[in-house]
Amino acid sequence: xxxxxxxxxxxxxxxxxxxxxxxxxxxxxxxxxxxxxxxxxxxxxxxxxxxxxxxxxxxxxxxxxxxxxxxxxxxxxxxxxxxxxxxxxxxxxxxxxxxxxxxxxxxxxxxxxxxxxxxxxxxxxxxxxxxxxxxxxxxxxxxxxxxxxxxxxxxxxxxxxxxxxxxxxxxxxxxxxxxxxxxxxxxxxxxxxxxxxxxxxxxxxxxxxxxxxxxxxxxxxxxxxxxxxxxxxxxxxxxxxxxxxxxxxxxxxxxxxxxxxxxxxxxxxxxxxxxxxxxxxxxxxxxxxxxxxxxxxxxxxxxxxxxxxxxxxxxxxxxxxxxxxxxxxxxxxxxxxxxxxxxxxxxxxxxxxxxxxxxxxxxxxxxxxxxxxxxxxx
Numbered sequence: 001x002x003x004x005x006x007x008x009x010x011x012x013x014x015x016x017x018x019x020x021x022x023x024x025x026x027x028x029x030x031x032x033x034x035x036x037x038x039x040x041x042x043x044x045x046x047x048x049x050x051x052x053x054x055x056x057x058x059x060x061x062x063x064x065x066x067x068x069x070x071x072x073x074x075x076x077x078x079x080x081x082x083x084x085x086x087x088x089x090x091x092x093x094x095x096x097x098x099x100x101x102x103x104x105x106x107x108x109x110x111x112x113x114x115x116x117x118x119x120x121x122x123x124x125x126x127x128x129x130x131x132x133x134x135x136x137x138x139x140x141x142x143x144x145x146x147x148x149x150x151x152x153x154x155x156x157x158x159x160x161x162x163x164x165x166x167x168x169x170x171x172x173x174x175x176x177x178x179x180x181x182x183x184x185x186x187x188x189x190x191x192x193x194x195x196x197x198x199x200x201x202x203x204x205x206x207x208x209x210x211x212x213x214x215x216x217x218x219x220x221x222x223x224x225x226x227x228x229x230x231x232x233x234x235x236x237x238x239x240x241x242x243x244x245x246x247x248x249x250x251x252x253x254x255x256x257x258x259x260x261x262x263x264x265x266x267x268x269x270x271x272x273x274x275x276x277x278x279x280x281x282x283x284x285x286x287x288x289x290x291x292x293x294x295x296x297x298x299x300x301x302x303x304x305x306x307x308x309x310x311x312x313x314x315x316x317x318x319x320x321x322x323x324x325x326x327x328x329x330x331x332x333x334x335x336x337x338x339x340x341x342x343x344x345x346x347x348x349x350x351x352x353x354x355x356x357x358x359x360x361x362x363x364x365x366x367x368x369x370x371x372x373x374x375x376x377x378x
Contacts, residue, residue, distance in 0.1 A: 003294070003295070003298060005067075005071070008064070008068070009065075009067065009068050009071060012053075012064070012068050012071070012072065013071050013072075013075055015048065016050070016071075016072050016075040016076060017075050019044070019045075019048060020075060020076050020078065020079035020080070020083075021079060023041065023044060024038075024041060024076065024079050024080050024083050025079050025080070027040075027041055027080075027204075028079075028080055028204075028349075031080070031082060031203050031204030032203045032204070032343075032349065035196075035198075035199075035203045035204060036204060037161065037162050037204060037205070037206045038082075038083065038086075038204050039162060041083055042086060042117060042120060042162070043117060045087060045117055046116055046117015046118065047117070049062045050072055050087060050117075051087070051090060051091070051114070051115060051116065051117035052091070052095070052111075052114065052115025052116065052117075053068055053069040053072060053091065054066050054068070054069045054091065054096075055091075055095065055099060055111060055114075055115040056099075059099070059107055059108070059111035059112055059115060060111060060112030060113075060115040060116055061111070061115035062115075065305055066301055066302075066304050066305040067298065067301050067302060067305055069091060070242060070243070070246045070297065070298065070301040071246070072087070073087060073088050073243055073246035073247055073250070074246040074247075074249045074250050074253075074297075075250065076250065077246065077247040077248075077249070077250025077251055077254075078250040078251075078253055078254045078257075079250075079254070080204070081201075081202060081247055081250060081251050081350075081353040081354075081357075082202045082203060082204040082205040082353070083204070083205075084246070084247040084250055085158060085202060085205055085243075085244075085247055086120075086158070086159060086205055088240070088243030088244065088246070088247055089121070089122065089123060089158040089159055089240070089243070090114070090120055090121045090122075090159060091121075091243070092236065092239045092240040092242075092243040093121075093123035093167060093236045093237065093239070093240045094114070094120070094121020094122050094123050094159065094163070094165070094167060095111065095114045095115070095121045096236055096239055097123075097167045097181065097223060097232055097236050098110050098111055098114070098167070098183065098223065099111060100232075100235065100236070101181065101223050101224040101228075101232045102183075102223055102224075105220070106183065106220075106221075106223070110165060110183060113164070114164075114165065118164075119164035119165055120159055120162050120163045120164055120165075121159065121163060121164070121165050121166075121167070122157055122158065122159040122160055122163035122165070122166045122167070123157070123158070123166070123167045123236075123240075124154040124157050124160075124166045124167065124168040124169065124184070124210055125137070125154070125169045125233050126154060126155050126156050126157070127139060127152065127153060127154055127155055128153060128155045132362070132363060132365075132366050134169075134230070134233060134234075135176045135177050135179070135230060136176070137152075137169060137170070137171060137179065138152055138171065139151065139152025139153065139154065139168075139169070139170040139171060139212060140152060140170055140171050140172075141170035141171065141172050141180055141182065141217070142172075143172075143219075146218060146219050147216045147217060147218055147219060148170075148172075148180075148182065148216075148217045148218075148219060148221075148222065149190075149214055149215065149216060149217075150168070150170050150182070150184070150190070150212040150214075150215040150216075150217055151212055151213065151214060151215070152170065152211075152212050153194075153209060153210060153211045153212070154168070154209065154210040154212075155209055156197065156207055156209075156360070157207065157208050157209070157210050158205060158206070158207055158360075159205075159206055160193060160206055160207065160208035160209075160210060161193055161196060161206040161208050162206050163186060164185065164186050165183055165184070165185055165186070166183075166184040166185075166186075166191075166210070167181060167182075167183060167184075167223065167236075168181070168182045168183075168184045168212075168217075169181055169182075169229050169230075169233055170182065170212075170229075172226050172227060172229075173227060177227075177230040178227055179227070179229040179230045179233070180222060180223075180224075180225075180226045180227060180228070180229040181222075181223040181224055181228070181229035181232045181233065182217050182221050182222055182223060183217075183221040183223055184212075184215065184217055184221065185221070188215055188216065188217060189214075189215065189216050190212060190213045190214045190215030190216055191210065191211075191212060191215050192210070192211040192212075192213060193208055193210065194208055194209030194210060194211055195208065195209055196208050197209075199356075200352050200355065200356075201349070201351075201352030201353040201354070201355060201356060202352075202353055202356060237361060237362060238304075238310075238311055238314050239304060239314075240361045241314045241315065241317070241318040241361045241362060241367075242297065242300055242301055242304060242314050242317060242318070243361075244318055244321075244322070244357055244360065244361040245293070245296075245297040245300070245314075245317040245318045245320075245321040245322070246297060246301075246321075247357060248293070248318075248321035248322045248324065248325035248354070248357040249290070249293060249294055249297055249321050249324075249325070251325040251328070251329065251350050251353055251354045251357070252286075252289070252290045252293060252321065252324040252325040252328040252329075252354075253290055254346070254350055255286070255325070255328035255329045255331070255332040255347065255350045255354075256283070256286045256287055256290055256328055256332075258332055258336075258345075258346065258347060258350075259282075259283060259286065259328075259331065259332040259335045259336070259347075260274075260283055262335060262336055263279050263280075263283060263335055273335070279335060282331050282334070282335060283335075285331075286327070286328045286331055286332075289320075289323075289324040289327060289328065290324055290328065292320060292324070293317070293320045293321040293323075293324040294321075296313070296316050296317040296320050296321070297317040297320075297321050299313060299317070300313040300314045300316070300317040311370060311374060312370070312371055312374035312375070315362070315367040315370040315371050315374075316367070316371055318361065318362065318364075318367055319364045319367040319368070319371070321357070322354075322357035322358040322364060323358065323364065325350075325354040325357050326351075326354045326355060326357070326358055328350075328354075329347065329350040329351040329353075329354040330351065332347045332350060332351075333347045333348065333351055
C-alpha cells in the first residue's frame with residue numbers, strides 16, 4: 001500500500017496537527033495534574049468538524065473518508081493519547097453503531113448532535129465479570145409495555161461521565177448471544193454514573209462505572225433488532241480497534257521523535273549519545289517497528305473504507321501498533337536515562353498511556369486468537 005494522502009487529507013492533517021500543538025498541548029498539564037476531562041477541547045473539536053469526520057453530510061457530519069478519521073486520531077494522539085481516545089470512542093463505537101444499525105428516525109434524531117459535538121458518545125459493553133468474554137454479560141433488559149427496563153452494571157466506560165448517549169448492551173434472552181443493543185440517553189431514569197476510575201495513564205479521559213437500576217429505555221431506542229446486539233458489538237469493535245491502533249501509532253511516533261531529538265542533543269564522553277551504536281540501533285528498531293505498524297493500520301483502514309471484510313487485518317494492526325507503542329515508550333525512557341523517569345519530560349507519560357492500548361478494544365491475547373482463527377479457517 002502506498003501511503004499517498006490526498007490534498008484534502010493533508011489539509012485536514014495539518015489542521016489537526018496545528019490544533020494539537022496550539023490548543024491540546026496547552027491543556028495537558030492540567031489534565032495530568034487534575035485528571036480533568038477537557039470539555040473545552042471536545043467543544044473545540046466539534047467546532048472544527050472533527051467529531052463527525054466519517055459521518056455522512058446528510059446526518060450532519062463532514063462526510064469525509066475513513067482514512068481521514070484515522071489520521072486525525074493518529075495526529076491527536078502524538079500530542080495527547082487521552083484526547084485521541086475521547087474522539088476515537090465517540091466516533092467508532094459511540095456513533096457508528098447508530099449509523100450502521102439504526103433506523104432513519106434514530107439516525108435523524110441522534111447523529112446530527114453527535115457529529116457536531118453537541119453530544120458526546122460512549123459505548124457500554126464491558127462488565128465487571130464480562131470483559132473479553134462479551135457474550136457472558138449479565139445486564140438484562142425486560143420489555144414492559146413501550147419501554148425496556150435495564151438492570152445491571154458496566155465497567156471501564158470511556159467518556160462515561162461526560163457522555164450524552166451510551167450504546168448499551170443487555171441480555172434479552174437466555175442464550176449466550178441473546179443480547180440486544182440500546183441507545184441510552186444520559187437523563188434516562190435509573191441510569192447512575194458511578195465512580196471515576198483512577199488510572200495509571202490517559203489522565204483527562206473519563207473512565208467510569210455505570211449502574212442501571214430499573215433504568216427505563218423507550219422501545220424506540222432499541223438499536224437494530226432484538227437479539228442482534230452481539231453482532232452489532234462485534235462489528236463496531238472491529239472499527240474501534242483501528243481507532244486504538246491509530247492512537248497507539250501516535251504514542252509510538254511521539255516516543256520515537258522525542259528519543260531521536262534527545263539522542264542528538266545529549267552528549268556523553270564528548271559526543272552525542274546518538275553516535276553510540278547501542279543508542280542508534282535502538283532508534284533504528286523503533287523507527288522500523290513504527291513504519292510497520294503504520295502500514296498495517298492504514299492498510300486496514302483502507303479496507304474498511306472500501307467495505308472489504310478485514311477482521312484479521314484490524315487485529316494485526318491493533319496488536320502491532322499497541323506493541324510498538326509500548327516498546328517505543330520503554331526505549332524512549334531508556335534513552336532519556338534518569339530524566340526519562342521524571343515528570344519533567346513526556347517520556348514517562350507516553351509509557352503510562354501506551355500500556356492500555358494492549359488491553360482495551362480486545363486484549364492482544366484476544367487479537368492473537370482472532371488472527372489465528374482467520375488463518376486456520378480461511
